Amino acid sequence: xxxxxxxxxxxxxxxxxRRDIVRMVHGCQSGxxxxxxGCTDFLVALYxxxxxxxxxxxxxGANEDxxxxxxxxxxxxxxxxxxxxxxxxxxELSTFRKINxxxxxxxxTHEGLPGIRISSGSLGQGLSxxxxxxxxxxxxxxxxxxxxxxxxxxxxxxxxxxxALFAPAKKIDNLIVTVDVNGQQIDGSVEDVLxxxxxxxxxxxxxxxxxxxxGNLMAEVLEGLELARSKTFKGKPVVILMKxxxxxxxxxxxxxxxxxxxxxxxxxxxxxxxxLPSTLADY
Amino acid sequence: MTKYTVTDKKDTRSGFGAGLxxxxxxxxxxxxxxxxxxxxxxxxxxxxxxxxxxTQVGIAEANMMGIAAGMSIGGEIPFTGTFANFSTxxxxxxxRQSIAYSGKNVKMCASHAGLxxxxxxxxxxxxxxxGMMKMLPGMTVINPCDYNQTKAATIAxxxxxxxxxxxxxxxxxxxxxxxxxxxxxxxxxxxxxxxDVSIFATGHLVWKAIQAAEQLEEMGIKAEIINIHTIKPLxxxxxxxxxxxxxxxxxxxxxxxIGGLGDSIAQLLIKNDPVPQEFVATNDSFGxxxxxxxxxxxxxxxxASIVKAAQKAMxxx
Numbered sequence: 001x002x003x004x005x006x007x008x009x010x011x012x013x014x015x016x017x018r019r020d021i022v023r024m025v026h027g028c029q030s031g032x033x034x035x036x037x038g039c040t041d042f043l044v045a046l047y048x049x050x051x052x053x054x055x056x057x058x059x060x061g062a063n064e065d066x067x068x069x070x071x072x073x074x075x076x077x078x079x080x081x082x083x084x085x086x087x088x089x090x091x092e093l094s095t096f097r098k099i100n101x102x103x104x105x106x107x108x109t110h111e112g113l114p115g116i117r118i119s120s121g122s123l124g125q126g127l128s129x130x131x132x133x134x135x136x137x138x139x140x141x142x143x144x145x146x147x148x149x150x151x152x153x154x155x156x157x158x159x160x161x162x163x164a165l166f167a168p169a170k171k172i173d174n175l176i177v178t179v180d181v182n183g184q185q186i187d188g189s190v191e192d193v194l195x196x197x198x199x200x201x202x203x204x205x206x207x208x209x210x211x212x213x214x215g216n217l218m219a220e221v222l223e224g225l226e227l228a229r230s231k232t233f234k235g236k237p238v239v240i241l242m243k244x245x246x247x248x249x250x251x252x253x254x255x256x257x258x259x260x261x262x263x264x265x266x267x268x269x270x271x272x273x274x275x276l277p278s279t280l281a282d283y
Numbered sequence: 284m285t286k287y288t289v290t291d292k293k294d295t296r297s298g299f300g301a302g303l304x305x306x307x308x309x310x311x312x313x314x315x316x317x318x319x320x321x322x323x324x325x326x327x328x329x330x331x332x333x334x335x336x337x338t339q340v341g342i343a344e345a346n347m348m349g350i351a352a353g354m355s356i357g358g359e360i361p362f363t364g365t366f367a368n369f370s371t372x373x374x375x376x377x378x379r380q381s382i383a384y385s386g387k388n389v390k391m392c393a394s395h396a397g398l399x400x401x402x403x404x405x406x407x408x409x410x411x412x413x414g415m416m417k418m419l420p421g422m423t424v425i426n427p428c429d430y431n432q433t434k435a436a437t438i439a440x441x442x443x444x445x446x447x448x449x450x451x452x453x454x455x456x457x458x459x460x461x462x463x464x465x466x467x468x469x470x471x472x473x474x475x476x477x478x479d480v481s482i483f484a485t486g487h488l489v490w491k492a493i494q495a496a497e498q499l500e501e502m503g504i505k506a507e508i509i510n511i512h513t514i515k516p517l518x519x520x521x522x523x524x525x526x527x528x529x530x531x532x533x534x535x536x537x538x539x540x541i542g543g544l545g546d547s548i549a550q551l552l553i554k555n556d557p558v559p560q561e562f563v564a565t566n567d568s569f570g571x572x573x574x575x576x577x578x579x580x581x582x583x584x585x586x587a588s589i590v591k592a593a594q595k596a597m598x599x600x
Contacts, residue, residue: 060358068353109385117356119385122376128346129381132353132361135338139314140357159377162346170338 005048007218012279013084014044014218018249019276020080020093020283026269028097031105034259035151036077038182038215038244042149043077045221047085050229052144055086057114065144066133068118070126071151071180072106073261079103082115083283090283124157126150127177131167134175145232149178153185156194161206167237168207176228177208177239180215182246184257199241208239215244250275284500285475287493291458293430295451295487296394300325301430302437303362303392307333310360313441316351317364318344323453324364324394344369348377348389355387360441363389367396367450368409371416382446383419390440391416395453396426397537398565398582399487399575408570414542416448417515423468424515426450426536426544428489430458432512435466443468450486452537454575457490471518477507480593481525481532485511485544488535488563488584495589506593517547523555531596532560535589537579540564559599561592 005013017040025031047053051065069078076096083090088102095101102111106121118129130148137144154160167175179199187193196202203210209231213224221242228238246260247253250272253264264272307313307329314336315329321339330337340347344365351361363370370393371378382389393412400408417424423445427433433451440447460472474489475496484492489510496506507525511518526532532552534545545562552558565582579585 059356061356062358066356118352118387119380122380125345125349125377125381128349128377129353129356131346132350133356134353135350136354136357136359139335139359142357159345159349162343163349166340166343166346166350169341 007222010044010048010218013048014040015276016278016280017044017077017080017084019273019278021076022250022264022269022272022276023282024076024080024093024096025263027094029263030097031076031263032073032261033076033263034184034246034253034257035071035180035182036074037250037253038246038248039074039149039180040077040249041218041221042178042215042242043081045218045225046147047081049222050225051147057087059117061117062140062142063144066117066146068126068130068133068146068148069107070120070148071123071154072120075105075107078107084280087115088113093283123154124159127160127163130175130177131163131172134172138174145229146175147178149180152179152181152183152190152196152199153193155179155196164203164206164208171235172237173233173235175237176232177237178242179239180244181241182244184246184260186257186260188257203239207236209236211238211240213240213242215242216248284477284496287459289457289459291430292455293458294453294455295427295430295433296323296453297325298427298430298433299392299394299437299449299451300328302434304328304332305434306438306441307336309438310441312358312360313362314338314354314359315362315364316340316347318342318347318369320365323366324392326364344374345377348374349381351389352381352385352387355389361389362392364392364394366407367393367412368407371412372409375415379419383422386421387446388444390447390449392437392449394451396450397452397487398570398578398584399452399454399537401453401575401578402572404572405569410539410565410570411542412450413514413536413538413544417547421445422515423447423513425468425513426486427512428486428510429456429460431460431462431464432466435464436512439466439468452487456487459490469513469516469518471521472510472512474508474510475506477505478528479505480597481507481509481529482535482589482593483509483511483522483532483544483548484535485514487537491584491586492535492589494586495593498586498590499593504593504597511544514544514547517551519551522548522551526552526556526558530558531600532558533563533589533592533596534560535563537584538564539567541567559596561596563588563592
């Protein structure tokens with residue numbers, strides 16, 4: 001029986017995961033720290049408390065909850081969380097984005113990394129995939145849930161709205177979609193690049209049940225996820241609009257699009273790590 | 284030469300429809316999706332018999348490919364149905380990332396391929412799909428020649444693990460292959476043995492190749508016809524064995540000469556046994572509106588063109 005992690009324990013895991021992210025991106029001098037740090041609390045809550053899942057991974061994932069990362073560029077976060085929850089050895093985190101690694105720049109099933117069920121990176125595809133997995137779960141009488149995570153910039157992709165239209169129309173109600181509303185994308189703020197307008201009104205208009213939460217307060221993340229779960233199997237898909245700070249946890253990275261896809265240098269790494277004390281062992 | 288009797292005239296898409304129902308009867312995991320083209324894809328029978336295994340996606344092909352990929356994760360075998368144009372070019376990145384690179388067991392079933400779509404014109408007449416799909420690592424590409432072969436291929440791909448692109452067409456064409464055939468993916472079919480020229484044909488061009496071979500026979504030329512229904516993986520052994528005998532080749536397909544079956548054969552020959560090859564294919568052009576037969580004549584995809592190509596290949600030998 002899995003022990004339940006307390007909020008303090010979850011926060012400790014999140015701090016270690018943030019250390020991992022910064023070290024991984026520094027180690028290969030490439031990758032996307034900003035969004036990874038912003039979504040850390042959410043993904044830690046999901047894998048360490050909310051989801052029913054099995055680290056002795058099998059692709060089908062029958063009788064467990066499934067998670068799909070659609071904004072694949074925040075792969076260092078997913079890799080750290082998977083390793084720290086037992087899918088593979090944390091030592092492998094040091095191979096991130098390096099030659100002959102299973103930890104590709106963007107997640108892939110191609111190298112057989114446990115925990116990955118779809119390749120992502122080209123944006124906008126994961127919602128459709130999650131819907132397909134949810135349909136199959138229902139058809140097979142599996143009452144577990146499907147989760148997915150998307151960036152707010154990613155919502156500019158048209159396929160997202162094809163899927164957003166589909167899920168309520170077909171009553172896909174075993175699905176909890178989370179949008180990381182950090183308001184930033186590569187070229188600047190989402191508002192400046194291509195305003196998404198009133199996101200909540202859009203999802204409501206498409207027929208979704210909408211939950212809002214702060215993605216960087218562990219207690220709120222847990223509450224938001226439980227609230228979302230309580231809305232499942234009621235005829236509608238659920239979307240969580242999760243307000244987060246890009247770069248959360250590292251002072252000089254917080255809140256700016258400039259750290260979307262840039263690696264810290266040695267000095268910056270030192271500052272970042274001093275703000276993120278090791279809570280579990282480093283890899 | 285081997286005599287083939289036309290037992291009926293049917294469209295290959297109806298072969299797909301019949302095969303899909305049969306595959307679903309044999310395997311509970313077979314499910315189907317369509318993007319608002321049920322009638323065109325002949326999926327009515329499947330939907331009638333297995334309504335709970337069908338998903339109508341609406342006019343949203345990108346979403347359809349992603350949903351199919353997601354369904355395959357849970358062990359289902361999704362067959363997607365739409366026109367060839369919307370099964371490939373429109374959704375190439377979805378197929379590339381969510382299906383091919385992800386190694387998903389999705390069967391992309393594509394009707395109305397090529398010029399024989401007819402009156403709708405070039406927007407819908409895709410002539411580049413074989414090229415796009417065969418370039419994807421791990422993708423199997425199949426283009427059967429008549430109703431019976433399409434039906435058999437549809438049944439066969441359900442039992443095959445991995446992504447498959449199955450291409451078929453709209454018009455009614457001769458049915459000349461056997462009803463009870465077993466379709467072997469990647470194994471070329473010897474249609475007619477000959478010793479003077481090898482004609483490698485796929486899809487609707489196989490029947491045209493038979494007609495061409497009859498004309499060639501009257502001229503005293505023994506044409507070997509090989510049906511390359513599986514373009515990838517190519518049955519290299521069958522091609523090389525035939526070439527070893529005839530020393531010249533013609534490829535025939537309802538597709539752009541760039542990127543099609545002809546290219547695959549040329550690459551194989553250049554590497555192993557360079558001999559003259561002529562291409563019966565569209566010449567790097569879009570199609571246009573017209574009746575299927577008129578279009579096939581105008582763009583040189585007929586028996587006369589194959590005869591000419593065979594003679595030229597033999598002269599160049």
